[in-house]
Amino acid sequence: MSLLKRIEQGQARTGDQSPPPKVGGSSSSAGPSEQGGSSLSALQSRRVSAPTTTPQAGTYFDLKTRVQNKLLSELDPSMDITKTDEVRRAIMELFEQILNEENIVLSRPERQRLFEQISAEILGFGPLQPLLEDESITEIMVNGPKNIYVERKGKLVRVPVTFEGNDHVLRVIDRIVAPLGRRIDESSPYVDARLPDGSRVNAVIPPISLVGPILTIRKFSKTPITIEQMVGYGSITPEAVEFMKACVISRLNIVISGGTGSGKTTLLNVLSGFIPSDERILTIENAAELQLRQEHVVTLESRPANIEGRGEITIRQLVVNALRMRPDRIVVGEIRDEAALDMLQAMNTGHDGSMTTTHSNSPRDTLSRLETMTLMAGMDLPVRAIREQVSSAVHLICHQERMRDGTRKVTYITEVSGMEGDIITTTDLFIFEQTGVENGKIVGRLRPTGLRPKFMDKIESAGIHLPPSIFGVGSNRRY
Numbered sequence: 001m002s003l004l005k006r007i008e009q010g011q012a013r014t015g016d017q018s019p020p021p022k023v024g025g026s027s028s029s030a031g032p033s034e035q036g037g038s039s040l041s042a043l044q045s046r047r048v049s050a051p052t053t054t055p056q057a058g059t060y061f062d063l064k065t066r067v068q069n070k071l072l073s074e075l076d077p078s079m080d081i082t083k084t085d086e087v088r089r090a091i092m093e094l095f096e097q098i099l100n101e102e103n104i105v106l107s108r109p110e111r112q113r114l115f116e117q118i119s120a121e122i123l124g125f126g127p128l129q130p131l132l133e134d135e136s137i138t139e140i141m142v143n144g145p146k147n148i149y150v151e152r153k154g155k156l157v158r159v160p161v162t163f164e165g166n167d168h169v170l171r172v173i174d175r176i177v178a179p180l181g182r183r184i185d186e187s188s189p190y191v192d193a194r195l196p197d198g199s200r201v202n203a204v205i206p207p208i209s210l211v212g213p214i215l216t217i218r219k220f221s222k223t224p225i226t227i228e229q230m231v232g233y234g235s236i237t238p239e240a241v242e243f244m245k246a247c248v249i250s251r252l253n254i255v256i257s258g259g260t261g262s263g264k265t266t267l268l269n270v271l272s273g274f275i276p277s278d279e280r281i282l283t284i285e286n287a288a289e290l291q292l293r294q295e296h297v298v299t300l301e302s303r304p305a306n307i308e309g310r311g312e313i314t315i316r317q318l319v320v321n322a323l324r325m326r327p328d329r330i331v332v333g334e335i336r337d338e339a340a341l342d343m344l345q346a347m348n349t350g351h352d353g354s355m356t357t358t359h360s361n362s363p364r365d366t367l368s369r370l371e372t373m374t375l376m377a378g379m380d381l382p383v384r385a386i387r388e389q390v391s392s393a394v395h396l397i398c399h400q401e402r403m404r405d406g407t408r409k410v411t412y413i414t415e416v417s418g419m420e421g422d423i424i425t426t427t428d429l430f431i432f433e434q435t436g437v438e439n440g441k442i443v444g445r446l447r448p449t450g451l452r453p454k455f456m457d458k459i460e461s462a463g464i465h466l467p468p469s470i471f472g473v474g475s476n477r478r479y
Contacts, residue, residue, distance in 0.1 A: 067098055067118060091119050126172050127161050128217070132195070138219055139261070144212030145169050154406015166206075169213040173203045182304060191304070194287040197222065200265075201287070218261075224291045227270050235263070235400075236410045237446045239470045240430050243413070247396055248274040250462035251329075251353035252455060257366040258400040263408035264357040265289060265333065267400055271355065275329055279353075282325060284318045285333030298325065315339040316377075319346060332356040340373035347393035363397040363414035367424050370394070384422050391416055391424045395455055403442045410446055415453040427451055429471065448472035 095115050099106065106114065120129040131140050131150060139151035145163035149156050163169045177184055177193045184191045189208040193201040200218040230236050236244075247254060248271055256271070258264045272292050275281060281297045283290050288301045300322065305312040315332065316339035322330055323346060330351050335343055335358045347354050358373075360366040367390060374386045399412035413430040429451060434444035450472045459466065 063104070063114075067095070067104075067114070087123060088119060091115075091122060125175060126168065127163055128172060128215075131159065131161065132199075132217070132219065135221070140215070140217040140219065142169060142213070142215035144209075144214070147211075154402065154408075166212045169215065170205065173205070173213060173215060176201055177203065183307065187307070188304070192287050194289055198289045198291060200289050220289060220291070224269055224293075225266055227273070230267075230270060233407065234445075235408055237430075239448065240410065240413060240446050243429070243466060243470055244271060244398065245274045246459050246462075246464045246466055248272075248353070248355075249276065250459045250464060252395040252458065253347045253352060253393055254355045254396045254398060255366060255370070255394050256355070256357045256398045256400065257360040257363065258357075259359060259361070259402065262400045262402045264400055266408075267398065267410070268331070268333075268355060268357055271398075272331055275353070279328035280326060281329045281331060282322045282327040283331045283333065284315060284322060286315065290331065290333060292331075298327075316342050319343055322346070323349070323351070327351060328353070330354040334358065335370075335373065337373055338377035340370050341377040341379065344370070344374065344389045344393045348389060360399075363399050363412050363426060363428070366397050366399070367394075367416070367426070387422065387424050388419060391419050396453075397426070405437075405441050407442065409442075409444075413446075415455065417454050427453065429453055 092115065095118065098104075099111070117126075120126055125132060127148075128140060128142070131137055131148075134150075136152050137150045138154075141149040141151075141156075142163075143149070145165050145168060147158070148161045149158050151157075163172075173184060176195065177191055180193050182191050182193055184203055184205055186205075186207065189206070190202070190204040193203070195201060195217070198220045200220075202216045204214040206212065227236075227241055231238055231241060244254075254271065256264045256268050269291055272281070272290065272294075275292075275294060277294050277296070279294075279296065281292060281294055282300065283292065283297060284300045284302075286302050288299050290299075300318045302315050302318060303311065303313040315335070315337070319330070319332065319339055319342040328351075330343075330346050331354065332339070332343055333356075335356050340358075343354070343356055358366060358369055360369050367387075370390050371383070371386050374381070374389070394416045397412070397414045397416065398410060399414065400408060401411045402408050409432055410430075411432040412428060415427040415429055417425045417427045419425065428449050430446050430448055432444055432446045434442055436443045448471045452468075452471045452473065456466075
């Protein structure tokens with residue numbers, strides 16, 4: 001019987017450790033570092049301490065840790081880990097050499113599995129690497145070292161993957177945030193970051209978290225979702241797509257609203273694809289995740305304060321600075337604070353065609369949130385002045401929801417039509433109507449209300465003539 005089988009059977013009898021997750025035999029691993037010239041020296045300084053073992057031949061984790069630490073000590077510390085294939089070949093050669101020197105007898109599948117797990121620790125993100133490579137998974141949630149959940153097709157399921165302990169999770173978190181120049185420690189126990197492919201990451205550690213390190217990864221598809229796919233999924237109708245495309249080309253200011261995980265950023269990515277390629281686009285985000293395909297795109301990213309509490313760059317400061325960079329369009333990933341005031345100012349000072357997202361429950365709540373966030377700027381502005389800014393700056397609100405069955409759907413497309421007294425008036429142009437539930441799936445369609453927006457003259461002045469049937473009416477215009 002081979003060594004790994006004896007070890008794992010010993011684990012099953014003694015209950016020392018959970019068996020390791022099986023890592024797929026992928027021929028390559030994605031390197032986490034984005035900075036050219038990154039070396040292995042940082043990894044070698046963070047070697048793994050072997051876990052406490054029972055007086056047997058040793059546990060699987062003990063074997064893995066011993067081989068991994070010896071491998072790290074023998075790798076060339078000046079090696080560029082961004083050259084994944086080259087490093088992987090070097091790891092394979094040393095791995096085989098170490099097994100032969102220590103007379104460790106493994107079958108071919110066991111040897112491959114151990115190599116994949118060790119290379120994932122060095123080049124990838126440890127136990128999370130196979131989950132990141134699984135395209136059916138859209139979100140990964142690590143609730144401490146032993147409880148890992150994923151989202152598939154909008155539903156949460158637990159997966160049989162575990163970390164060795166809290167320190168193991170912390171090493172992976174550090175691996176993610178270090179290349180971005182961000183930090184996470186007791187003085188700053190939570191952080192927003194991103195993976196090299198743009199996937200959004202949030203990490204929380206004790207003392208804020210009481211169940212160990214928490215890691216949440218919102219995965220982005222390697223091939224960005226297209227508008228045709230959204231129509232195929234039933235998220236939006238072809239008529240609404242044609243209308244939204246006309247709104248983007250004719251430089252209307254659009255706010256995409258919705259709850260967490262409702263697909264706001266995905267929709268913003270899709271709509272930004274309609275921006276003409278001859279315009280200069282500035283994107284502003286907390287963690288860069290937008291995937292614009294135009295050639296002339298400038299990406300700005302906010303920065304948290306350093307360990308001395310200095311050097312913070314906020315979204316608000318970036319919006320102000322963007323006005324000096326000759327933008328045709330300003331796309332803000334998300335407005336969640338007093339930056340709303342500067343975003344409204346940008347929309348009202350000639351930067352038409354700007355887009356952003358915000359959290360809210362409905363189009364009407366979106367206006368209330370914009371008003372509240374503007375008040376957070378502390379300018380002591382009268383409410384009417386703020387509402388006038390909102391009503392003149394925002395032309396359209398596109399509201400998206402995650403339904404009970406896990407699907408994401410655009411539920412409202414609403415025009416901000418002006419002011420009546422002290423109240424901002426809106427007109428719903430498209431509303432999602434649910435007609436039933438079949439096999440646990442919500443059935444319905446985003447239908448036009450029969451009303452046409454007041455900004456139709458802006459669309460027509462851009463040379464776009466939408467057929468009246470898009471709005472569900474005949475040839476007569478209704479305002």
